[in-house]
Amino acid sequence: MIEVNFTDEQLAVFDKLDFEVDPIELKGLFSKPSLNEYDLVYVLKVSNALYREGVEVINDDQYDLYISMLRDINHLNPYLNSVEPEVVSEAKTVQLPQRMLSTEKAYSLDDIKKWLKRILKAAQEINVSEDEINIRVTPKLDGYAAYDDGVTLYTRGDGYRGQNVTRAFDRGLKVAVGGQRGLGPGEIVIKKSYFNKVLKNQFENSRNIQAAIIAEKKVDENVQRAIDNGACVFYPFSILENRTAHFSEILSNFDSIIEELWDVLDFDIDGVVLETTHEAIKEHMGATRKNHRWQIAFKVNEDSADVEVLDVIPQTSRTGRISPVAELVPTKLSGATISRVTVHHYNMVKTKRIGRGAIVKIVRSGLVIPKIEKVLKESEPRIPEFCPSCDSHLIWESDHLICPNKSDCPAQTENTLIHFFKTLGNNDGFGPKVIEKLNNFGIKHIHEIYELKPHQFKIYGFGQKTSQNLSDQLKASREIQVEDWRFLSAFGVSRLGGGNCEKLLRHHSLTELFTLSVDEIVRIDGFAQVSAEAIVEGLNNIKKEFFKVYDLGFNLLVTAKESESIGVDSPISDALIVFTGSMLQGSRSDMEKHAKSLGAKVGKSVSTKTTFLVTGERVGASKINDAQKKGVRILTEREYLDLIG
Structure with a gap:
C-alpha cells in the first residue's frame, strides 16, 4: 500500500499518454494492498511513463513489487514479456541498430546461484569446459538507457524501436572517461557529487535532469551548465569499471566484489550486472522477448527507520485470511512516505506484541515494500475475534486468523466463485475474468450464477453467442457426472480439501455432514479436534448456500461407504x-x-x-x-x- 499525491508535473505527463488516466482512480489503486491483473498493468504502465519522464511516483523497489505481484497472477501477461517503453515523447520512433533489452533481476545470492546453474547447464549442452566460464561484473547505472551508433543517439524505446535524441550530443553531452562515440548501449547519467553540490535544491532527483537532457524543448540553463561542466555524460556499458573472474571466484568473493564496485563510480547505481563473457554460451542461451538469459542484475537497495505504531487494523483478504495492517506515524523511507505496513500474520502480532504505541524497525529491500524487521518496543496487541468484512467468528489456522464464512463474506465472494468452478472442473466457461465481471455486477453467490438466463448475460456485457454458451455450460455442469467429494470441496470450507471430503463421505452421506458434531468427526480416523471444530463451523457457514446449489440437481457420483x-x-x-x-x-x-x-x-x-x-x-x-x-x-x-x- 502506497500513499501518493500527484504533482502538477506528473499530471501534465498524463495528458501526453496514449491511454486514459484517471488520477483519482489511480491514487486509490496505489493504496490497495492487492490488485487484480488488469489494475496491476494499469499501475505499471503509468508508473513507468512517469519514471521515464523524470517525475517518478514510485521507486524501483515498489515498481519491482508490482511486477512480482503481476507475475504471481499471470506470468504470461504481455507486459512481463516486453521491454518497458523508455520515453513518453510524441516524436516518431526509429529502428534501433541492435535490440536493447531489460535485465533479469536478482535480490539474493541464491538467485545468483540459480542463474549460474543455468549458465553451467548451457555450457554442458555445447561442450564448453567450466574452466572457460568467466563472469564480468559491472556497476548497474541508475540512469537513462540509450544506444549510440556513432551517428545517432537512440532512446531504448520498447527495445526494438526508439527515438532519435542525438540533440543531446549537439548540446555538448560527452562520452564518459574520454571515450569515443559509437560504443553501443549505455546510460545517460549525472555525477552524484555535482548533483548534491549544485543541483539538489533545484531538482528533486537526478532522473529529472536525465530526461531534460534529451527533451525536445529548450534545455534548462542549470542542466545546460551541468552538460558544459562535464557532469552529465553518456556512459557506454562496454567501458564501465568491472571485475571479471572465473565464476567460482565470483561466488566465493561475492560480497567483497559488490562492495568494491559499489563506490567505484561517482554516479548513482542500484546494483551490479553479471554476465558471462563466453560468446558461444551467449549465443546458445539467447534471450526472451524482455531479457538476455546470459545476463542478470543483482539489486541492493535497503533503507530503514524506527517508527511508532498508531494502530493495527484487520483486513480480510479474498482468500479469507485476516491480514494485520500496522498504521504508522508517516515516515519518509527511500523517497516515499510510508504510513502503513502489512504484518505477516496475527501470530506475529501476538508473539511480537505489536500494538498501539509499539516501536518497530521497518526496512525496504529488494522486492519487499516496507516490512517490519524488528520490534524495538512492545505493546499490548489486540487480536480480533470477528471478521471485519462479515462479522463472522474467526478461527486459527496455523499462524493465521481465518474467516470461515466462504459463501457470504463480501471480501471473499469473488474468490469463492472462482474456486467453485475451478474445483468442480466440468465447466470451462467460468474462469476468473468472467467471474470478476459478474461479481462487479453484484453476483455474489454460486446459486445466483446458475439461475442466470442468456438475456441476463447480455445485460452484463457479454455477446449474444457468448451468453448462450455460458448458459449452455451451466446446464452441462449440472448434467455431467462429478464426484460428491469434489462437489463438496468446491465450496472451499477450511480443512475440507478433496482428501478430507472423501474421508468424511466414506462414513456419512453428503447431506448428513451438516448435522455432525465435532465429536462425531473426531471419531473418524484422520481428524483431530482443531480440524473437526473448523469443519463444523465452516459447514455451518456454507449450509444455506450449499443446499441452494445442491437442490439445482447436480449429477453426483456417491462415494462408496467404508x-x-x-x-x-x-x-x-x-x-x-x-x-x-x-x-x-x-x-x-x-x-x-x-x-x-x-x-x-x-x-x-x-x-x-x-x-x-x-x-x-x-x-x-x-x-x-x-x-x-x-x-x-x-x-x-x-x-x-x-x-x-
Whole structure:
C-alpha cells in the first residue's frame, strides 16, 4: 500500500499518454494492498511513463513489487514479456541498430546461484569446459538507457524501436572517461557529487535532469551548465569499471566484489550486472522477448527507520485470511512516505506484541515494500475475534486468523466463485475474468450464477453467442457426472480439501455432514479436534448456500461407504494403488473410481505402503525406480486388468 499525491508535473505527463488516466482512480489503486491483473498493468504502465519522464511516483523497489505481484497472477501477461517503453515523447520512433533489452533481476545470492546453474547447464549442452566460464561484473547505472551508433543517439524505446535524441550530443553531452562515440548501449547519467553540490535544491532527483537532457524543448540553463561542466555524460556499458573472474571466484568473493564496485563510480547505481563473457554460451542461451538469459542484475537497495505504531487494523483478504495492517506515524523511507505496513500474520502480532504505541524497525529491500524487521518496543496487541468484512467468528489456522464464512463474506465472494468452478472442473466457461465481471455486477453467490438466463448475460456485457454458451455450460455442469467429494470441496470450507471430503463421505452421506458434531468427526480416523471444530463451523457457514446449489440437481457420483467396501470380494480389496501414465482403458480418474468401487484405496504418490503401481504409457523412469526401491509391485495396465478380471 502506497500513499501518493500527484504533482502538477506528473499530471501534465498524463495528458501526453496514449491511454486514459484517471488520477483519482489511480491514487486509490496505489493504496490497495492487492490488485487484480488488469489494475496491476494499469499501475505499471503509468508508473513507468512517469519514471521515464523524470517525475517518478514510485521507486524501483515498489515498481519491482508490482511486477512480482503481476507475475504471481499471470506470468504470461504481455507486459512481463516486453521491454518497458523508455520515453513518453510524441516524436516518431526509429529502428534501433541492435535490440536493447531489460535485465533479469536478482535480490539474493541464491538467485545468483540459480542463474549460474543455468549458465553451467548451457555450457554442458555445447561442450564448453567450466574452466572457460568467466563472469564480468559491472556497476548497474541508475540512469537513462540509450544506444549510440556513432551517428545517432537512440532512446531504448520498447527495445526494438526508439527515438532519435542525438540533440543531446549537439548540446555538448560527452562520452564518459574520454571515450569515443559509437560504443553501443549505455546510460545517460549525472555525477552524484555535482548533483548534491549544485543541483539538489533545484531538482528533486537526478532522473529529472536525465530526461531534460534529451527533451525536445529548450534545455534548462542549470542542466545546460551541468552538460558544459562535464557532469552529465553518456556512459557506454562496454567501458564501465568491472571485475571479471572465473565464476567460482565470483561466488566465493561475492560480497567483497559488490562492495568494491559499489563506490567505484561517482554516479548513482542500484546494483551490479553479471554476465558471462563466453560468446558461444551467449549465443546458445539467447534471450526472451524482455531479457538476455546470459545476463542478470543483482539489486541492493535497503533503507530503514524506527517508527511508532498508531494502530493495527484487520483486513480480510479474498482468500479469507485476516491480514494485520500496522498504521504508522508517516515516515519518509527511500523517497516515499510510508504510513502503513502489512504484518505477516496475527501470530506475529501476538508473539511480537505489536500494538498501539509499539516501536518497530521497518526496512525496504529488494522486492519487499516496507516490512517490519524488528520490534524495538512492545505493546499490548489486540487480536480480533470477528471478521471485519462479515462479522463472522474467526478461527486459527496455523499462524493465521481465518474467516470461515466462504459463501457470504463480501471480501471473499469473488474468490469463492472462482474456486467453485475451478474445483468442480466440468465447466470451462467460468474462469476468473468472467467471474470478476459478474461479481462487479453484484453476483455474489454460486446459486445466483446458475439461475442466470442468456438475456441476463447480455445485460452484463457479454455477446449474444457468448451468453448462450455460458448458459449452455451451466446446464452441462449440472448434467455431467462429478464426484460428491469434489462437489463438496468446491465450496472451499477450511480443512475440507478433496482428501478430507472423501474421508468424511466414506462414513456419512453428503447431506448428513451438516448435522455432525465435532465429536462425531473426531471419531473418524484422520481428524483431530482443531480440524473437526473448523469443519463444523465452516459447514455451518456454507449450509444455506450449499443446499441452494445442491437442490439445482447436480449429477453426483456417491462415494462408496467404508462399510460397503469391507468384505468386497476382489483381488485389490484393501490394496493401496497408485496409477501413473496415460491409460488406454479410460482416463486415470475413471480407473481410480473403479478401483475404489472394488474396495481399494488410491494414492497419488508411491510410498512404502503402496501395494501396486499401475503404469500406463509415457511413464517417467524416476517413478518406476522409486517403486522398485520401495519394493512396490509394478503392473502394466494390461496386467492390472487381468488381475481384477
